[in-house]
Amino acid sequence: MEVAVSALRAELRQWIETARAGQDVVITERGIPVARLTGIEASDLLMRLERDGLLAPASAEREPAAPVTTARPANAVSGLVRRLRR
Structure with a gap:
């Protein structure tokens, strides 16, 4: 199916x-x-x-992770976003 850029902008949700x-x-x-x-x-x-190695499967034996209280390096999230966009 083809759509022009202008139509894509106008109807993005539909596409x-x-x-x-x-x-x-x-x-x-x-x-x-x-x-x-x-x-x-x-x-x-x-x-x-x-x-x-960015995600581990759930396990019934595993304890819930503790909330993260320390700041993560700024590049950790951006690196994940770059990998997801590939």
């Missing part, structure tokens, strides 16, 4: 829902494809985060 439903949306600018909007499968994301 996000289309991608979430599993359809690829090709974004065009003056009729030329420039980007693709696709949905993300949550299970694939969780498996990738586990594989990269």
